[in-house]
Amino acid sequence: MKKRSFGFSLLLAAFVMLSACSTGTETNNGTAENVGDNQAADGKVTIGLSISTQNNPFFVTLKEGAEKAAAEAGAELIVVDAQDDTAKQISGIEDLIQKKVDVILINPTDGDAVVTAVEAANDANIPVITVDRAANGGTVVSHIASDNVKGGQMAGDYILEALGGKGNIVELQGTAGTSAARDRGEGFHKAVDGKDGVKVVASQPADFDRAKGLSVMENILQSNGDIQAVFAHNDEMALGALQAIEAAGKTDIIVVGFDATADAVTAVNAGTLAATVAQKPEAIGQKAIETAVKVAGGETVETAIPVELELVTKP
Structure with missing residues (x-):
């Protein structure tokens, strides 16, 4: 009886030891899976970037700035291109949510339409940061833009000074529903509205697109030849407008763009584009990544992070 009791005790001790080892393994796995809400076990931050389009040099530069900053920070960056399609952007953001990225950067194609995607990220406990353009709803941790x-x-103000306070001006608007188009238009009208001798004779959308800037400007020139200046909400439309103006032989018309893309700066230096507002897209992309890394690490960030502007004119 004593021998049987001793054997039973050994078996019981072995069982307890095996159970302890098994319990320890489960605890380690649980800890690995719970490093942050979504962050990988190795601590590497994964950031999703939903960009409105890669057909615009401004956003190409913004993406490149983000890629460079992500590499320097040791973070993984997943970029999805909406190709200026709201439905495609929402689908791309849903894919990022499924991948359980740590933070999502969104450059909206439409500030209203993107709200459902922002809310979906909120529901998945993934922080959202908007870049260059704002979302008109949902919870956004920070907005990074000029x-x-x-x-x-x-x-x-530049156009008013260049015209000597007198003249007819055309405004080429960006894509309706974007905060960039709304805000740039608001600032422009703050400067020119109510000024004696100055009139905005046409204000039409060309969707931030060079080809549309060309065609819209052609139509405006055909209906109204008495134009002294053009303000385009971005450089692509400004460069398209320049093509129409040059084809019409009206090279005395002042054209001002916005973004300071490489093509626009070349045109400014050549004296064909009067000026462009430099928005520094590379810096926007860089700040977006730096902010995302901080958010993923649990740091508190500013709700609005501005990027400096400057007016670029011929030296």
């Missing part, structure tokens, strides 16, 4: 109202006003 002061587009101030930039539009800078452009308007």
Whole structure:
């Protein structure tokens, strides 16, 4: 009886030891899975970037700035291109949510339409940061952009000075529903509205697109030949407008753009584009990544992070 009791005790001790080892393994797995809400076990931050389009040099530069900053920070960056399609952007953000990224950066195609995607990220406990353009709803941790109202006003003030306070002006608007178009237009009108001798004779959308800037400007010139200046909400439309103006032989018309893309700066230096407002897209992309890394690490960040503007004119 004593021998059987001793054997039973050994078996019981072995069982307890095995159970302890098994319990320890489960605890380690649980800890690994719970490093942050979504963050990988190795501590590497994964950031999703939903960008409105890669057909615009401004956003290409913004993406490149983000990629460079992500590499320097040791973070993984997943970029999805909406191709200026709201439905495609929402689908892309849903994919990022499914991938359980730590933070999502959104450059909206439409500030209203993107709200459902922002709310979906909120429901998944993934922080959202908007870049260059704002979302009109949902919870956003931070918005990183230039002061587009101030930039539009800078452009308007420059045009007023260049015209000597007198003349007819055309405004080429960006894509309806974007905060950039709304804010740049607001700033421009703050500068020029109510000024004696100055009149905005046409204000039409060209969707931030060079080809549309060309066609819209052609139509405006056909209906109204008495134009002294053009303000375009971005450089792509400004460069399209320049093509129409040059084809019409009206090279005395002042054209001002916005973004300071490489093509626009070249045109400014050549004297064909009067000025452009430099928004520094690379810096916007860089700040977006730096902010995302901080948010993923649990740090508190500013709700609005501005990027400096400057007016670029011929030296």
